[in-house]
Amino acid sequence: MFSIGDFARHGQVSVRMLRHYDAVGLLPPARVDAATGYRFYTAAQLARLNRLVALKELGFTLEQVGRMLEPGPDAAELRGMLTLRRAELEQRIAADRSRLTEIESRLRIIEKEGVMPDQDVVIKSVPAVRVAESSSCASGFGPEAIGPVIGPLFDELAGRLAEAGIAIAGPAIAYYDPRDDGTVGVHACMPVTVEPDAAPDFTIVDLPALEQVASTIHRGNVSGIGAAWQAFGRWVEDNGYRTSAPCREVTLEWTPDPDSWVTELQEPLAPR
The missing domain is CATH 1.10.1660.10 (Multidrug-efflux Transporter Regulator; Chain: A; Domain 2)
Incomplete structure (x- = not known):
């Protein structure tokens, strides 16, 4: 004993x-x-x-x-219950990590309140571009809502393009549109040079040309892109502009390390 x-x-x-x-x-x-x-x-x-x-x-x-x-319960039943519980805890941890990232991003934004934005902004036009597009819906604009949707959309779209033998002809584009029910339409796009009927199980559309766009560059993980968008918004207002069509995020540089990404933020402008 x-x-x-x-x-x-x-x-x-x-x-x-x-x-x-x-x-x-x-x-x-x-x-x-x-x-x-x-x-x-x-x-x-x-x-x-x-x-x-x-x-x-x-x-x-x-x-x-x-x-x-x-x-x-016997050992097999208990093992199954513990496996399910482990999966639930892993999901909770992932959600907590996402919330922590969002909190850190908000803190960075708060720390920069009252400070002049350090982004270089240029005004330019953007030509029309033909893209393969995959769309879904998110509960809001926060990274905890957008992130789990946009990543899989791009992965799925890239896989379908490869299966169809369609080459990607430019940097990836994401855009978002608010809906009446409070959700957000999430669109993942890859530029292509094929006819619209060449897609067997996804959509090929022409994104319209934009006559006047405010453009700035965000360097680093897109989890911190909220601070860039807020600073960008202040610049738009401070310079007397109004926004019009849905904004776009264009991935200029993609690497396996998200901290090395380079993303162009495009804010379509309405006439003053």
Whole structure:
């Protein structure tokens, strides 16, 4: 038999936790010394401890755990439950990382409030361009909403173009349009030089020419592009312009390292 300290060490839990499990009747010791009150456990009780801890980590209350331990799930069932819980936790961690990135971006924006934008802005025209386009919908304009949509759209579109034997003829373009229900239309585009009927399972369209566009460059991960767009917006207003058609993001340089990306922001302007 093991003392409570040794059993805690082998079971990788605290002595305090073992005493609590005993108090609520989930894991009483195999023997209690009548003279000293010392608790003793057997190696066989490790199996129950493992299930108890696993079920608790799955989010069940101790009352629910107690009911589930009698007779309790077998190893295969428990493995499946833990695998599902792991997937849920991984999704939560990914969501938390996304929120942290958004918070950091907002902090950078706040720190630059009242500071003159450091972006170089040029006014130019943009010719019409024929693109293969894949579209979907996001819940909003935030990176936590756009990011999970636009990346897979580009991956899917590039794969379909490769399957169709259609060459990409220029830098990737993304544009977004707000919808009446509050969602955002997300469009991933690749320039091509084929006829519209050459696409078997995606759309080929002509993006219209833009007579007057304010253009600036964002260098680095697009997770931080919000600060660039806000500074850009202040420039547009400070210089007496109004926006018109949906803005575009043009990927001028793409590398496996997102921090090395170069993206052109294009803000179509209405006449003054």
